[in-house]
Amino acid sequence: MARYEENQLWQEFEPQQVKPVIEFLDYLAQQKNYSSLTIENYQRQLIKLLQFTKENALQNWAQVKPIHIRQLSAKHHRLGASAKTIALLLSAGRRFFEYLVFQERLQSNPAKGVKAPKIPKNLPKTVAVDQLSALLSGIDTSEEIGVRDLAIAELFYSSGLRLAELVRLNLDDLDINQATARILGKGRKERIVPVGRIALRTIKQWLNIRHIWLSGQADQALFITRQKNRLTPRSIQKRMEYWGKVVGLNGRLHPHKFRHSCATHILESSGDLRAVQELLGHANLSTTQIYTHLDFQQLAKVYDSAHPRAKK
Incomplete structure (x- = not known):
């Protein structure tokens, strides 16, 4: 205390x-x-x-x-x-x-039932599939740091990780044979997420470089700097922002956009809200349901452009 x-x-x-x-x-x-x-x-x-x-x-x-x-x-x-x-x-x-x-110090909760002002819903910002493909293809892997950054971006998009979750990842959290990663999420809750084939391939390439950077030193952090330190959240933010500018992506590329894009693209393809909830580690389904609003927005755009009676 x-x-x-x-x-x-x-x-x-x-x-x-x-x-x-x-x-x-x-x-x-x-x-x-x-x-x-x-x-x-x-x-x-x-x-x-x-x-x-x-x-x-x-x-x-x-x-x-x-x-x-x-x-x-x-x-x-x-x-x-x-x-x-x-x-x-x-x-x-x-x-x-x-x-x-x-604790039996009060008989009742005076704040219970007092409603807060209604919060306007801000829909998560996502990146279109073709733009994300262009970004991931545009990360220069001719240098070692580019290989690391591509592995980070692919893992973000593949598994819908939060920035803090990716920063915390250790080498033994990754199961290459099972193509999964053990994630420590909010409230220290663990979940197992799948790692996609392409993300797994880029991570394997990074692990070879990571071994060279460590020069025989032991370190559990999955993503490190050349100085052999665990990457910080700010460092990852700056690297992703850098690559967003390099490939000419519209708007600032924040790591959370990968998470939102992952959830939205899976939901658009499968419609399985529960699966997306498990992947993202949401405690409540209502948190995941915001992505259905994004899906509806896409439906509305298609309707407006395609339906003969949508506009005169």
Whole structure:
């Protein structure tokens, strides 16, 4: 718990208010195995909640009522916070109060039932199949770094990995004989994903170069730099952006576009939403369903251009 208690941000609040928050964050870290980034996000939102209780002279958590949570939401709306930001704040508060109810410190959750503003759906940005083929063909493999970058791009597109998942990949996570990879996803949940034939071929080529770069040193990271270090998320982002510019791809090429494109192209071909959910490691099918909206957009374009009565 020391990591939270040492935070100077707590010092402006009453200890009896802060202590349950610190214990909740520790619970997320120790019991729920949440990542440090997720815990930092919770901490940021709960500090806003603490500030609100201080401004409204709410001296303990039992004094917080649903009307206060609505006022909190309204306050941040007036300050210009986006619907997504307010939703994150309410979600963090709801989870915190659930924890207090579970601990029998509160009788009820004041944030339960308080709805966040409706968040507009932003459809994931994808790359068309022909553009992705041009990109993957356009990565120059005459140099060793190009072989590595092509293996990264092919694996992104083949298996729909998140950037953090690819960065974490170790050599023993890859099963070349079975053409699969073991992925550590969000919430430290493991899943096994298939690795396509072309991606597997480029990875094998990279492994030969990786062996030379390591010069006999032992390292588990699948993708490394010439300095024998594990590639960082920012390094991979910059390399993919570089190749996007080289081949003249429209828009900035972010690693997540490979993931979105993988999901969309599989769904367009198979229509199997459950399979895409398993591949992407989504906990809820509703998260995967956003790709059906993309599929519908494509259908609408085809309809508009092909149906005799679509336009006059």
